[in-house]
Amino acid sequence: MTLAVRIRHSFGDFTLDVDFEAPPGLTVLFGRSGSGKTTVINAVAGLLRPDEGRIAVDGQTLLDSAGRVDLPPHRRGLGYVFQEARLFPHMSVRQNLKFSRWFRKGTRADFGQVVEMLGIGDLLDRRPGALSGGERQRVAIGRALLGDPGILLADEPLAALDDARKAEILPYFERLRDEAAVPILYVSHSAAEVARLATTVVALENGRVAGQGPAADVLGDPMLTPLGARAMGAVLSARVVAHHDDGLSELDAGGVPLFVPRVVQSAGQIIRLRIAAQEVMLSRARPEGVSALNILPGTIEQVRPGEGPGAIVSLATPAGRILARITQRSSKTLGLAEGMHCHAIIKSVAIAPQDIGGQD
Amino acid sequence: MGWLEPQEWEAVALSLRVSFWATLVALPFGVFIAHALARWHFPGKQLLNGLVHLPLILPPVVTGYLLLLTFGTKGPVGALLQDFGIVLAFRWTGAALAAAVMGFPLMVRAIRLSIEAVDPKLEQAASVLGASRAWVFVTVTLPLILPGIIAGSILGFAKAMGEFGATITFVSNIPGETRTVPTAIYAFLQVPGGESSAMRLVVVSVVVAMGALIMSEWLARRAARRVSGT
Numbered sequence: 001m002t003l004a005v006r007i008r009h010s011f012g013d014f015t016l017d018v019d020f021e022a023p024p025g026l027t028v029l030f031g032r033s034g035s036g037k038t039t040v041i042n043a044v045a046g047l048l049r050p051d052e053g054r055i056a057v058d059g060q061t062l063l064d065s066a067g068r069v070d071l072p073p074h075r076r077g078l079g080y081v082f083q084e085a086r087l088f089p090h091m092s093v094r095q096n097l098k099f100s101r102w103f104r105k106g107t108r109a110d111f112g113q114v115v116e117m118l119g120i121g122d123l124l125d126r127r128p129g130a131l132s133g134g135e136r137q138r139v140a141i142g143r144a145l146l147g148d149p150g151i152l153l154a155d156e157p158l159a160a161l162d163d164a165r166k167a168e169i170l171p172y173f174e175r176l177r178d179e180a181a182v183p184i185l186y187v188s189h190s191a192a193e194v195a196r197l198a199t200t201v202v203a204l205e206n207g208r209v210a211g212q213g214p215a216a217d218v219l220g221d222p223m224l225t226p227l228g229a230r231a232m233g234a235v236l237s238a239r240v241v242a243h244h245d246d247g248l249s250e251l252d253a254g255g256v257p258l259f260v261p262r263v264v265q266s267a268g269q270i271i272r273l274r275i276a277a278q279e280v281m282l283s284r285a286r287p288e289g290v291s292a293l294n295i296l297p298g299t300i301e302q303v304r305p306g307e308g309p310g311a312i313v314s315l316a317t318p319a320g321r322i323l324a325r326i327t328q329r330s331s332k333t334l335g336l337a338e339g340m341h342c343h344a345i346i347k348s349v350a351i352a353p354q355d356i357g358g359q360d
Numbered sequence: 361m362g363w364l365e366p367q368e369w370e371a372v373a374l375s376l377r378v379s380f381w382a383t384l385v386a387l388p389f390g391v392f393i394a395h396a397l398a399r400w401h402f403p404g405k406q407l408l409n410g411l412v413h414l415p416l417i418l419p420p421v422v423t424g425y426l427l428l429l430t431f432g433t434k435g436p437v438g439a440l441l442q443d444f445g446i447v448l449a450f451r452w453t454g455a456a457l458a459a460a461v462m463g464f465p466l467m468v469r470a471i472r473l474s475i476e477a478v479d480p481k482l483e484q485a486a487s488v489l490g491a492s493r494a495w496v497f498v499t500v501t502l503p504l505i506l507p508g509i510i511a512g513s514i515l516g517f518a519k520a521m522g523e524f525g526a527t528i529t530f531v532s533n534i535p536g537e538t539r540t541v542p543t544a545i546y547a548f549l550q551v552p553g554g555e556s557s558a559m560r561l562v563v564v565s566v567v568v569a570m571g572a573l574i575m576s577e578w579l580a581r582r583a584a585r586r587v588s589g590t
Contacts (some may be wrong), residue, residue, distance in 0.1 A: 045488050046487075046488075047484050047487075047488070072487070072492070072493075073484070073487040073488045074487045074488070074489075074490050074491055074492050074495075076488075077490075078488055079488070079489075080485065080488040082481070082485065084481070086479075086481055086482055086484075086485040088482060088485075088486070088499075088500060089482075089504070090503045090504060090586055099486070099489050099491075099499075100489040100490045102490075102491075102495075102499070103489070103490030103491050103492075103495065104490045143489065144489075147489050147490060
């Protein structure tokens with residue numbers, strides 16, 4: 001199922017003008033706050049009527065301002081997980097989960113299966129007020145799934161949660177993506193979430209699509225900095241080779257060994273990890289006697305000076321593209337230039353556990 | 361009721377009946393108008409708001425007289441209703457109408473406040489899950505505003521029990537037909553030796569008012585607990 005979105009909408013002096021497609025899998029609308037992400041997702045849900053445009057899921061047109069089609073939200077057949085769970089306070093968890101069944105007949109989603117996947121079986125008779133933030137968000141996901149949505153929308157569903165709760169919810173979105181139950185349109189301003197979840201990334205900047213494509217391409221593109229250089233980072237795929245006794249896991253990324261803090265996946269599994277550009281050092285000669293465990297040889301593709309003192313260097317390595325954020329002064333001192341051979345140095349402990357996730 | 365004289369009991373029973381029907385009939389209109397004022401944008405909204413609140417600020421006698429002009433047997437609406445066999449003027453049904461009109465602003469205010477307190481985001485969530493506007497109202501909004509509806513009904517009921525000016529102007533003070541407790545107290549105070557009857561009705565008024573208040577508090581607290589989701 002593919003979602004096609006083309007909308008124009010103005011409010012005040014802000015103009016949103018986007019055109020993108022969300023193929024099957026999980027598509028992240030990525031950008032800083034105020035870039036228009038929530039406006040787009042609300043237009044898809046039918047909660048906001050854009051000035052003009054067209055929104056369609058495969059053959060079904062949800063909105064077409066030219067053809068005067070504008071399905072009301074309840075007839076769009078979608079699921080929506082909001083930032084705050086928005087559970088109905090006067091209903092039990094079970095009633096919340098079954099809410100859409102009163103209106104959508106013949107839904108295929110299996111109640112027991114969804115409840116089990118989300119681990120909310122013990123909560124069914126509780127009231128939303130008696131749940132923790134993470135539990136509430138799991139129930140909200142279940143409620144949306146049980147409506148048998150054609151597309152699942154999620155607007156920063158983790159933003160209101162603390163780190164521990166985020167780590168609790170993220171795997172459920174990974175599972176939804178991997179089991180390909182429903183296409184997901186997911187709004188986020190977190191590079192870590194994008195790196196872990198996205199099949200496709202649509203980067204929004206000031207109401208426009210700055211870039212779209214597979215996650216590794218968009219996040220590894222030094223020209224695209226929807227959140228600024230500080231949040232930049234490349235996404236690599238790697239295979240888990242072994243777990244060592246000293247708390248490290250050994251990965252194989254295109255033939256290069258990588259050591260990272262212990263991952264939950266077992267040997268043989270493919271995982272994706274995000275390497276923040278901030279945490280990468282460059283060296284022209286292969287360094288000796290450094291404490292960092294990961295040294296990747298590569299060739300410089302591009303050196304892009306930023307507006308401040310920094311520069312982003314993209315390096316082609318056997319493991320994939322690596323981005324390094326260094327100072328322009330270092331870049332000059334080392335005489336870095338396109339085509340030059342270079343080594344990327346990455347401390348194992350600099351790879352955050354929340355930046356490592358299962359692969360689709 | 362052994363300690364009430366028959367004619368006193370008659371006034372109490374009539375007042376209860378008038379207030380009950382006034383509240384019951386006004387309630388659906390009250391919910392609808394409160395919802396319209398709280399959530400919809402339409403031309404003439406301020407005018408509607410003013411009309412609803414008019415009985416609160418007009419002298420009750422004026423409201424009663426306007427009711428008589430409109431719903432009297434020669435009035436435009438009254439004449440029309442008479443064709444269907446419905447007569448309001450100088451009947452207990454007219455007393456109920458007067459009580460409903462006088463209590464309406466209080467009822468609408470209480471319900472409107474409770475509707476404004478419902479997070480529209482919950483209603484959005486319900487609509488995305490497949491509920492049409494009407495179903496969103498029935499399944500989400502209505503249960504959440506129940507405390508407001510109860511509070512509004514009790515206020516309307518209490519106002520109906522105490523309504524005097526509009527009632528006596530519109531439907532007069534006919535024993536057994538339109539002599540409610542307040543008009544009965546007034547009538548008893550006009551005749552020598554009526555003080556003891558008036559006093560007993562005063563006690564009844566106080567007891568009914570206190571009872572209504574306590575019951576509404578209890579119901580509202582129960583409903584609020586249900587709605588808060590704990």
